[in-house]
Amino acid sequence: MSTQVPESVEEESATETASAGKQKRDAKKRERAERVQEQREAEAAEKARSADDTFHLKVFRYDPEVPEKQEPRFDDFHVPYKQGMTVLDALMWARDHYDSSLTFRHSCRQAICGSDALFVNGSQRLGCKTQLSDLSEPVRIEPLPHADVVKDLVVDMEHFYDQMESVEPYFQTNSLPDGELDEQRQTRENREKVKMSTRCIWCSACMSSCNIAAGDNEYLGPAAINKAYRFAMDEREGEDMKQRRLEILEQEHGVWRCQTQFSCTEVCPKDIPLTEHIQELKREAIKNNLKFW
Amino acid sequence: MAERYTSFEPGGRRWLWQRLTAAFLVVVLAFHFFLLHFVNHADEVTFALSQARMEQLTYFSLMILFLVTATFHGVNGVYNALVNQGLSGTRKTAVKAILGLASVLLIVQGVRTALAWAGGVPI
Amino acid sequence: MSQSYNRGLIEDFSRWREFSAGMWAWIFHKFTGWVLVGYLFTHIAVLSTALSGAAAYTNTIQALESLLVVRILEVGLLAVAVFHILNGLRLLFVDLGVGLEAQDKSFYASLILTGVIVVASVPTFLSGVSI
Amino acid sequence: MYEHDVIVVGAGGAGLRAAIAAHEEGADVAIVSKLHPVRSHTGAAEGGINAALREGDSWEDHAYDTMKGSDYLADAPAAETLCKDSPKETIKLEHWGMAFSRDDDGRVSQRPFGGLSFPRTTYAGAETGHQLLHTMYEQLVKRGIKVYDEWHVTRLAVSDEEKPEDRNCHGIVAYDVQTGQVEGFRARNGVILATGGLGQVYDHTTNAVANTGDGVAMAYRAGAPMEDMEFIQFHPTTLPSTGVLITEGVRGEGGILYNENGERFMFEYGYANNLGELASRDVVSRAELTEVNEGRGIEDEYVHLDMRHLGEERIIDRLENIIHLSEDFEGVNPLDAPMPVKPGQHYAMGGIETDENGETCISGLYAAGECACASVHGGNRLGGNALPELIVFGKRAGHHAAGKDMEEAKITTGKEGEYELGEVDSPVELGEAGIGEDAVADGGTAADAGATVSGADLVQRAVEDERETIDTLLEREDGIQQAEIRERVQKSMTRNVNVFREESALKDALRDIREARELYQDVFVADKSRTFNTDLLQTLETRNILDIAEAITLGALARNEFRGAHWRKEYQERRDEEWLKHTLLSWNDGRPELWYKPVILEGEDKTYEPKVRSY
Numbered sequence A: 001m002s003t004q005v006p007e008s009v010e011e012e013s014a015t016e017t018a019s020a021g022k023q024k025r026d027a028k029k030r031e032r033a034e035r036v037q038e039q040r041e042a043e044a045a046e047k048a049r050s051a052d053d054t055f056h057l058k059v060f061r062y063d064p065e066v067p068e069k070q071e072p073r074f075d076d077f078h079v080p081y082k083q084g085m086t087v088l089d090a091l092m093w094a095r096d097h098y099d100s101s102l103t104f105r106h107s108c109r110q111a112i113c114g115s116d117a118l119f120v121n122g123s124q125r126l127g128c129k130t131q132l133s134d135l136s137e138p139v140r141i142e143p144l145p146h147a148d149v150v151k152d153l154v155v156d157m158e159h160f161y162d163q164m165e166s167v168e169p170y171f172q173t174n175s176l177p178d179g180e181l182d183e184q185r186q187t188r189e190n191r192e193k194v195k196m197s198t199r200c201i202w203c204s205a206c207m208s209s210c211n212i213a214a215g216d217n218e219y220l221g222p223a224a225i226n227k228a229y230r231f232a233m234d235e236r237e238g239e240d241m242k243q244r245r246l247e248i249l250e251q252e253h254g255v256w257r258c259q260t261q262f263s264c265t266e267v268c269p270k271d272i273p274l275t276e277h278i279q280e281l282k283r284e285a286i287k288n289n290l291k292f293w
Numbered sequence B: 001m002a003e004r005y006t007s008f009e010p011g012g013r014r015w016l017w018q019r020l021t022a023a024f025l026v027v028v029l030a031f032h033f034f035l036l037h038f039v040n041h042a043d044e045v046t047f048a049l050s051q052a053r054m055e056q057l058t059y060f061s062l063m064i065l066f067l068v069t070a071t072f073h074g075v076n077g078v079y080n081a082l083v084n085q086g087l088s089g090t091r092k093t094a095v096k097a098i099l100g101l102a103s104v105l106l107i108v109q110g111v112r113t114a115l116a117w118a119g120g121v122p123i
Numbered sequence C: 001m002s003q004s005y006n007r008g009l010i011e012d013f014s015r016w017r018e019f020s021a022g023m024w025a026w027i028f029h030k031f032t033g034w035v036l037v038g039y040l041f042t043h044i045a046v047l048s049t050a051l052s053g054a055a056a057y058t059n060t061i062q063a064l065e066s067l068l069v070v071r072i073l074e075v076g077l078l079a080v081a082v083f084h085i086l087n088g089l090r091l092l093f094v095d096l097g098v099g100l101e102a103q104d105k106s107f108y109a110s111l112i113l114t115g116v117i118v119v120a121s122v123p124t125f126l127s128g129v130s131i
Numbered sequence D: 001m002y003e004h005d006v007i008v009v010g011a012g013g014a015g016l017r018a019a020i021a022a023h024e025e026g027a028d029v030a031i032v033s034k035l036h037p038v039r040s041h042t043g044a045a046e047g048g049i050n051a052a053l054r055e056g057d058s059w060e061d062h063a064y065d066t067m068k069g070s071d072y073l074a075d076a077p078a079a080e081t082l083c084k085d086s087p088k089e090t091i092k093l094e095h096w097g098m099a100f101s102r103d104d105d106g107r108v109s110q111r112p113f114g115g116l117s118f119p120r121t122t123y124a125g126a127e128t129g130h131q132l133l134h135t136m137y138e139q140l141v142k143r144g145i146k147v148y149d150e151w152h153v154t155r156l157a158v159s160d161e162e163k164p165e166d167r168n169c170h171g172i173v174a175y176d177v178q179t180g181q182v183e184g185f186r187a188r189n190g191v192i193l194a195t196g197g198l199g200q201v202y203d204h205t206t207n208a209v210a211n212t213g214d215g216v217a218m219a220y221r222a223g224a225p226m227e228d229m230e231f232i233q234f235h236p237t238t239l240p241s242t243g244v245l246i247t248e249g250v251r252g253e254g255g256i257l258y259n260e261n262g263e264r265f266m267f268e269y270g271y272a273n274n275l276g277e278l279a280s281r282d283v284v285s286r287a288e289l290t291e292v293n294e295g296r297g298i299e300d301e302y303v304h305l306d307m308r309h310l311g312e313e314r315i316i317d318r319l320e321n322i323i324h325l326s327e328d329f330e331g332v333n334p335l336d337a338p339m340p341v342k343p344g345q346h347y348a349m350g351g352i353e354t355d356e357n358g359e360t361c362i363s364g365l366y367a368a369g370e371c372a373c374a375s376v377h378g379g380n381r382l383g384g385n386a387l388p389e390l391i392v393f394g395k396r397a398g399h400h401a402a403g404k405d406m407e408e409a410k411i412t413t414g415k416e417g418e419y420e421l422g423e424v425d426s427p428v429e430l431g432e433a434g435i436g437e438d439a440v441a442d443g444g445t446a447a448d449a450g451a452t453v454s455g456a457d458l459v460q461r462a463v464e465d466e467r468e469t470i471d472t473l474l475e476r477e478d479g480i481q482q483a484e485i486r487e488r489v490q491k492s493m494t495r496n497v498n499v500f501r502e503e504s505a506l507k508d509a510l511r512d513i514r515e516a517r518e519l520y521q522d523v524f525v526a527d528k529s530r531t532f533n534t535d536l537l538q539t540l541e542t543r544n545i546l547d548i549a550e551a552i553t554l555g556a557l558a559r560n561e562f563r564g565a566h567w568r569k570e571y572q573e574r575r576d577e578e579w580l581k582h583t584l585l586s587w588n589d590g591r592p593e594l595w596y597k598p599v600i601l602e603g604e605d606k607t608y609e610p611k612v613r614s615y
Ligand SMILES: Cc1cc2nc3c(=O)[nH]c(=O)nc-3n(C[C@H](O)[C@H](O)[C@H](O)COP(=O)(O)OP(=O)(O)OC[C@H]3O[C@@H](n4cnc5c(N)ncnc54)[C@H](O)[C@@H]3O)c2cc1C
Pocket: D009, D010, D011, D012, D013, D014, D015, D032, D033, D034, D035, D036, D037, D039, D040, D041, D042, D043, D044, D045, D046, D047, D048, D049, D050, D128, D129, D151, D152, D153, D154, D194, D195, D196, D197, D206, D207, D208, D210, D211, D214, D215, D245, D346, D347, D368, D369, D370, D371, D383, D384, D385, D386, D387, D388, D390
């Protein structure tokens, strides 16, 4: 079932120096281990066969170090389906039962950590938030496009992080209340205005879907612009800061790069209206500039 | 790449002009099409008819403006598209120069043609 | 990451089936824009035959206009222009923050409207052409 | 080797706060984390942060609620510190721009929560943890604090004096996930562990896959005791296939639990005749499991939580998020069908023993957050008390590690204060299986025969040990894989050391763990790549799961009473005369040593007299 490339088995040499008794114990242990392992594999195969329903996954594989994987390829896995199973569940099952070298990032399993944005059947989605039953087979799973692949489904996120951090993604104000127990006031409306923008989980799905970001490496990208929006629109920061933020966004690889492709908005797992936010910032920037004219 | 962006380059101005010219072009282009394909059928176009229209100052200046805006809009659009695909450095400067030159040639040629029709600026 | 494998651009083109409305709109707009610039240059070139005299101009134009290909190309140009205009309007609205939720619908609408206008104007465009 | 004044392991709420605090004190601080900070599980917290901010509320009331909620197993100095500092730390988050929900007057909103005598749970929608985590990470970026992200910490570099109280922590060893390098990090002043929860010890948990209790296990093997490990909180409404949490709010709004026969079992079978579905978490969890065990569960696994009768409008208005969770993670639209739910592991009250300043008994080693046990939560944590713990104790640990003068701690650590040795009747040998032979993944003390070596040398030695361990694991060509071992332990823990605990089952669990330990001797890593080798990392994590599973089970077997989240079939009541004491486990030459220390019920001004816990 698994298409993992068989490793060339190397000669046993470590045990030579060990005492005879230890060797025997080792042999017994190994035997037991093998038995357990075989049993497990048989069970897995059995499960997959007997399940009413299996899902056929085609998973992108690449590893710069393993000769067989240096040329990217797709592996097939057949995973027994259970009600409610997500793409991430299926990947974990395939990893745990067929091929432990199958590599992907994941952690929370509930769409909040942003680790597992993948390219599933041609669009950017969170593995953990995508029900298998919503997909047509075979389910093609690839790493995010427009990012360097580190291994299998893992891509290099550095560039995305750099862009996120280049927009001064932190609250700044010149007028904090004095007392350490005094809060800044914020209207409900204003909190509502920034609410969606604060939901970003840094999954990078949007950035991966945007063709402009793919072409222009310096483009801030929808997520970073949205991050800036989150602060620029927060009334607690004050006008002077908003000015400063608009200046960052206005630079040539900032908001103007966006060509309203809408794919970012479409793929965002947190339903953030990214295009809308970018457009609003463009208008704000123009308004801001008109003041000087 | 995480440097703070401090140098301010007004990318917004070209963006705005692209929109403004677009808004203008909607009207004029529609007018142009309508006039030359529906009111006057294409196969009826002759020098004389064009001449008659061009001799009116309003029409003449409208057409010149049309030419200029369309050129700006089109060439700027092409330039944006290239820059969006990651054009930078010397190649970017070169493209800028070539496109600039092409626009100037286009406008000059267009204006010469219009003048030929109108037989000089129709004042 | 020098050792990493970049899957490059080839993919983008083979993925057209999965493109969403906004993406198609973007591509069409780009394409039509480029065609229009191209036409603008040719158009001026053709018109500038006027510089070599009235007769030369009238002849060129009428010769061209009598060709079916040219007429068909003109219909194509109309399609391109109409789509660019309609989608351009759509984009202008998007820039103003109007109707962002319906961006896919407005794209389909521009497509359909383009089709209708083009079909409706075919008779006008092809009238009087000698085959 | 890298070198910093303070090294923080983990970048969840606790780690980030600790790093910021150390930075405030002028220390050169770095964070080493196996996940990028924003991926930490703090982001999953929904409910809110308890802080006595308003007129009519006071930190004293909060402390009272906390002590009562803990079933009198919390140490009053820690609980009082939490409650006193929480308001100011919560407002600090507001000053850092956190997007709290707001009242009409523009102040931060608060809501009622289980076990609280005042609505003091400060929140940001149903995504408080997400907002907190991101706000704090933003502050980190602002300060330019160095983060080594995707570096998996595998062991502590601690000197090996006989008594843990005499030892020193000089740094850590970490594995660079992207490149497979093993490197030492020397900490001039201190190491702060903030590695979060340990839910992966169970196969059904609300915790992230990364929550494998690494910090607790590492500290344990380096000599810092684990405290009160048997106290595990189970949440009654989690989705069966993923463990995703369905907030208590559903039942708060009127959601009803049904068994397979469509009976409203909370009343029907008399689990909670007054409060029904709204009884406390442990009561509801036990009721659900009883239904399943008695054959009235659906598919022998779960029960139904139905909220359809609330009407679509009300559901969308107040519980919108739940519709998404249920659809996305269970494939069930709760507007059309009841949601399947079952109890799931949620939180570990126990952890690395620390005092209220975050310090462990090993000097230079600190811990904060869910991995630590300053003993704020005792036998049971109140909802909304974990997030304040992160910011209050994270900050203290950070200040302390950076060298700030702290008030002397009232809680003693290690065997410095009063203590007694304990005994437990285990059916199998405990601890390291066949230590010395094949102990491939031992993450213990960097051994040195008592001689004085410099901190840097000690770290270097630990690095070499670790490289050897990893090489051994990667060189083995066959054996058993970690997924198998992990699954066995997780299954056994869920079956035997769950909400219900009885002696025979606990012993079964110990047997299973023993067997798993032995299997672990033959563990091998199939993936030989040095690039992003998650197979290897999970193998290292599984080792930690083994130690922690054993500790939980051992503590549960030893504690002959019913207190807080710990229910024992044979002992159905709280026994204050005997059990007002903390369970501690020390790693003693490869074997766990059980001992106890008394609970401190004397607060600053008053003593918290144990009362019957009823709501
Ligand atoms: C679903 C859910 C809802 C909750 N809701 C609430 C609530 O409403 N209110 C409340 O008060 N509490 C709540 N809690 C509890 C609270 O969220 C957690 O206790 C708390 O977030 C833990 O924070 P932490 O900083 O200790 O750990 P985490 O946020 O888990 O962070 C752990 C960090 O340690 C790192 N790490 C772990 N191991 C290693 C290693 N070996 N090497 C390097 N780095 C490592 C990880 O990368 C991560 O950065 C909830 C918990 C869950 C699961």
